[in-house]
Amino acid sequence: MLEVREVTHTYAPSRRWRRSEKQDNVLSGVSLHIEEGTCLGLLGSSGAGKSTLGRVILGLEPPRAGQVLIQGQDLYKLSPQARRTLRRDLQVVFQDCYSAVNPRMTAEQIIGEPLSNYESLSVQEQKRAVGELLECVGLSAADMQKQPYQFSGGQLQRINIARAIALKPKLIVLDEAVSSLDMINGAKILRLLGELRAAFGLSYLFITHDIKAACMISDALAVMDQGRIVEYNDSKEQFLQSAHPAVRSLLDSMLAAHPRNRHRELADMPGASAQ
Numbered sequence: 400m401l402e403v404r405e406v407t408h409t410y411a412p413s414r415r416w417r418r419s420e421k422q423d424n425v426l427s428g429v430s431l432h433i434e435e436g437t438c439l440g441l442l443g444s445s446g447a448g449k450s451t452l453g454r455v456i457l458g459l460e461p462p463r464a465g466q467v468l469i470q471g472q473d474l475y476k477l478s479p480q481a482r483r484t485l486r487r488d489l490q491v492v493f494q495d496c497y498s499a500v501n502p503r504m505t506a507e508q509i510i511g512e513p514l515s516n517y518e519s520l521s522v523q524e525q526k527r528a529v530g531e532l533l534e535c536v537g538l539s540a541a542d543m544q545k546q547p548y549q550f551s552g553g554q555l556q557r558i559n560i561a562r563a564i565a566l567k568p569k570l571i572v573l574d575e576a577v578s579s580l581d582m583i584n585g586a587k588i589l590r591l592l593g594e595l596r597a598a599f600g601l602s603y604l605f606i607t608h609d610i611k612a613a614c615m616i617s618d619a620l621a622v623m624d625q626g627r628i629v630e631y632n633d634s635k636e637q638f639l640q641s642a643h644p645a646v647r648s649l650l651d652s653m654l655a656a657h658p659r660n661r662h663r664e665l666a667d668m669p670g671a672s673a674q
């Protein structure tokens with residue numbers, strides 16, 4: 400479904416930088432793939448390049464080198480018109496559910512926005528579609544006229560998810576999408592994401608610092624460190640045995656009832672294919 404081939408990226412130097420000053424690569428030869436209907440958990444410490452890779456995959460940050468293939472089509476070689484058509488298949492949910500929405504809009508307007516941009520529905524059809532989307536994410540069609548301040552963080556993240564699935568995309572980049580929620584709400588949203596994936600055949604790139612959350616939802620796990628993929632595994636057991644310092648440090652940062660139980664907790668989690 401998605402193939403990233405040897406992507407390298409450097410941000411343009413700001414004006415304050417001297418021209419001669421060399422910029423480090425934010426992404427260096429990154430390759431990965433996500434099969435249809437599966438989830439890749441992308442872990443890594445702060446500044447590793449995860450969100451930049453997410454933006455490259457979404458078509459928002461043209462890389463300096465490499466390719467992003469969506470169902471075999473090179474995203475950055477398409478005409479603007481073809482890219483716009485493909486962009487409807489690529490959606491994103493960010494960590495900060497509040498800044499991701501216009502505070503003056505109603506839930507109906509927020510969720511209806513992609514439908515207005517891409518579909519030609521009548522007012523009644525769009526209202527019905529928004530009502531169904533609200534119900535899909537565990538809210539009610541009666542919430543349609545509420546504004547963001549009238550929702551809790553967890554509810555507002557459901558609105559963001561409803562907007563992301565409105566066009567029945569192929570791939571959703573979930574950039575720390577549960578990281579600002581408390582444990583109970585985070586777990587509920589992860590369950591919801593699992594249900595939606597099964598119902599609509601979605602693929603996810605699940606970007607996170609949270610190894611527990613990644614193990615819960617992902618079929619394969621990758622770790623980025625300093626712009627490179629340093630671990631990539633579709634077996635949770637093998638992933639947990641990795642000797643790479645970036646993986647060890649993620650595991651060490653995980654809080655458990657007792658440090659001795661960390662491996663057992665992760666190994667018992669559903670999600671990552673654990674053959």
Ligand SMILES: Nc1ncnc2c1ncn2[C@@H]1O[C@H](COP(=O)(O)OP(=O)(O)OP(=O)(O)O)[C@@H](O)[C@H]1O
Pocket residue numbers: 410425443444445446447448449450451452
């Ligand atoms: N728009 C930008 N312009 C210049 N540099 C940037 C920009 N966005 C990110 N960077 C730099 O690129 C590097 C990677 O950032 P990125 O946000 O991709 O990492 P990350 O792994 O997602 O980190 P975090 O987990 O903290 O969000 C960092 O050094 C960051 O400062």
